[in-house]
Amino acid sequence: MAQILSKRSRRRWDESVISRSRGSLKVKEDCLQLRRETLPGISLEPNLVSQFLQGCITNQSLKPAQQLHAAIITTGAASDRFTSNHLLNMYAKLRQLPTASALFKTMAHKNIMSSNILLGGFIQNEDLEAARQLFDEMPDRNVATWNAMVTGMAQYGFNTEGLEYFARMGRQGFRPDEFGLASALRSCAGLRDIASGQQVHACAVVCGYETDPCVGSSLAHMYMKCGRLEEGEGVFKAMPMLNAVSCNTIITGRAQNGDAEGAVDYFSCMRRAGLKPDQVTFVSVISSCSDLGILAQGQQVHAQAIRNGVDAAVPVRSSLISMYSKCGCLVDSARVFRESNDADRLDLVLCSAMVAAYGFHGRGQEAIELFERMVSDGIEPSEVTFLSLLYACCHSGLKDKGMEYLELMCNRYSMKPTLRHYTCVVDLLGRSGCLDKAEALIKSMPVSADAVIWKTLLSACKTHKKVEMAERVAEHVLRLDPQDSASYVLLSNIRATKEKWDDVSDVRRAMRERRVRKEPGISWVELQGGEVHQFATGGRSHPKQREINRFLDELISKIREFGYVPDRSMVYHDMEDEEKEFSLAQHSEKLAIAFALLIMPPETPIRVMKNLRVCDDCHVAIKFISRITEREIVVRDVSRFHHFRDGECSCGDYW
Incomplete structure (x- = not known):
């Protein structure tokens, strides 16, 4: 006759096992052996089993769970569906899919939850073919089943299939919940399919989930990915509460849609609202500062990242390297890079960012030296690294080295060059x-x-x-x-x-x-306090325009005395020579430099950003200006940096 334990004894034993399952989970064989010897004929409590198996999942411990599985079979508890489902879930979460599949086939009392557990296991382990097969074989499905397929397809980039499952779900009479709606919206965002996104939006409104935080964030993300900034921000304004995640979506959406200034402005609003930015926020805002070339604002954001304790994160530091580089401060990029790397081990992402920074400033030799150091340290370069390296070779006139690295990429590292790699090589040639x-x-x-x-x-x-x-x-x-x-x-x-x-x-x-408009030449310069002044070619809108023009006329007269001759071939219009020279004098970068020389202290470097390529005449003129004014002038054009000093340019007239 089986031994019967008192309720108190049984509770003590249960608490002991639960304590072990929540702790180290080094449950030895003698624990289950004691259970079998001391409690012959007593069935295992399902709740106790579920607690123990959850502890195994939390601690990723397979052996104790297998021991309990043996006890479940011995005591006959395997016939309990609740217990079997928890076992199935444990094997799926611990990536033991063959065992989970075998257990599923032998279960006497399966239900929809059993199938959903295995389905989730297949998706978690990226076995989408097995997931599709199981889904098709299921006699019954519920909302969780459909959600698993919609989410799984979106998670692995099968966005079209994800939307197909979502549509089938609706046709079969299932009402989607917040999880299915959010996943469908992510698929629309991935495809940039605004029409499907609007249909899912309508579905969210009908189902009453439009203001749900999960659905709202996904909805705004979808609109912004599709370039609909106003609709995306409108969704957030309709939500009852704004949080850091929703602010990140707005900031990232603006940055990705070319509204870098809007991203920086919204970051300021976020801080005024008392919301704490995270890594994602800082990466987007720092990247926006890079695009705008606003150094003072970028330095402030860097300081805020330090105060928030996220400046050491690799994505943030990589963005900082790029930001300082694109604002003309290569020394600061190198400083962030040095501070970011272990004495013994370089980081691939940071190295790639620094190689790109060197390339952007025409420092091809430094880029090559860093790449060779990476390789000697045993770090395998990525496609991004090679892209940055080819760019550096291209802007330094290192044709043979560039072709050598293309061959290295293909033969040694078995990488297939993308269109961007080939574009760099075409530029190089x-x-x-x-x-x-x-x-x-x-x-x-x-x-x-x-x-x-x-x-x-x-x-x-x-x-x-x-x-x-x-x-x-x-x-x-x-x-x-x-x-x-x-x-x-x-x-x-x-x-x-x-x-x-x-x-x-x-x-x-x-x-x-064809109603094609030429993009006007625009240059801008940032003063020490962070104030940005913008100039258009031939512009007349600046408050100090008369003073700038007068000073510029004097400046051009002076550099003529030192040998400057306007390159009238740079004016591509059939006009008189005098008109051509006047047109050249009104180029946006010349106006910006003249303004900076008037306003900024003599010891301050002048940094000018331009949206188009610097023309040959401006390049020659700025060399003369740097010589006669004894000022360092840094100009960033659409493809690279030019550092002018003492009548010379860092590009060596190769750009």
Whole structure:
């Protein structure tokens, strides 16, 4: 006859096992052996079993759970569906899918929860094929079943399939909950499918989940990913409570949609509201400061990251390296990099960021030295590292080194170059004058060419005055992107260098007919207090415009005395020489530099940002200005930095 324990004894034993399951979980064989010997014929309590198995999951301990499984079989508790489901969940969470599948097949009393547990296990372990098969075989499904499939597809990037499961769910009469809606919206965001996103939004309204924090954040993220900033922010304003997650979505959405200034402004609003920013916030805001080239604001955000204790995080430090670099402070980028790396071990992400920083400033040799140090330390470079390295070689005239690294990437590391890698190589070949090789590469590469890579070659045609090739290349660019204003301008300028004014007129007529507008040249300079002043080419809107023009006239007269001659070939219009010289003097970077020289203290470096490439005439003029004023002038154009000092430029006239 089986021994019967008192309730007090049984409770003591249960509490002992639960305590072990919540602690170290080093439950030895003698614990279960004691249970079998002391309590023959007494069934295991399901609640006790579930507590023990949950402890195994928490501590990722398989052996004690297997021992309990043996006891469950011995005592006959395996016939209890509650116990079997907890066992199934334990094996799924510990990634023991073959055991979980075998257990599922032998379960005498399965239910929907049993199937959902195994389905979740397959999805968690990225076995989507097995998940699909089990889903199709299930005789019954509930909302949790559908949610698992919608979420699983979205999680692994199968966004179209995720939306298909969501649509099937609705057609079969199931009302989605907040989890299914949020996952469907993530799929819409991944596809940038605004039409489907609006349909899911309507569904969320009908189901009453529009203001749910999870659904609201996903909804705003979807709108912002699709470029609908106002709708995204409107969703947040309708929510009953704003939190750090929702603010992050707004800031990231603005940054990703080119509204860097809006991202920085919203960060200020977030702080005034008393919400604490996290890593995600700082990465987005620092990246926005990079895009704007606003050093003072970037330094303030850096200080706030330190105060919030997130400055040591790799994504934040990587963003800081990039920010200081793009604001013209390569020394500060190097300082953050040095402080971020272990004495014995370099970090791949930070190294890639620093290689990119060197490349952006034309410091190709330093980029190569850091790359070689990485490799010697046993760090395997990523595709991003090679992209930054190729860029550095390109902007330093290191053609042979660049081609060597492309070969290394393919042969030693078995990486397939992406279109961005090939674009860098085409730029590398084009700048060095190997235009035929660059064109042959575009035609032979295994990925389809886009407008950007052809435009890169078109720019090289302008540099080397290859008119016939430019005409051919321009056809490819305009076929792929007929609204790209830069390509029309490049083609027009190439024709203008040969004084083919009728052909220039044809290009401008085509722009008018297709309603393509030339992007105006804009430069901006940041004063010491963080105040930013912007100038447009030929602009007349600045409050100090008369004073700037007067000072600029004097400056140009002085540099003429030192040998500066305006390069009238940089004016691509059929006009008198005097008009051409006046047009050159009104370029936005010249206006910005003249203003900075008037306002800023003599010992302060001048940092100017420009949205287009610095023209040849401005490049020569700024070299003369740096010489006669004895000032350091840093100019960031669309592709790189130029550090002017004592009449020389860091690019070595190669840009």
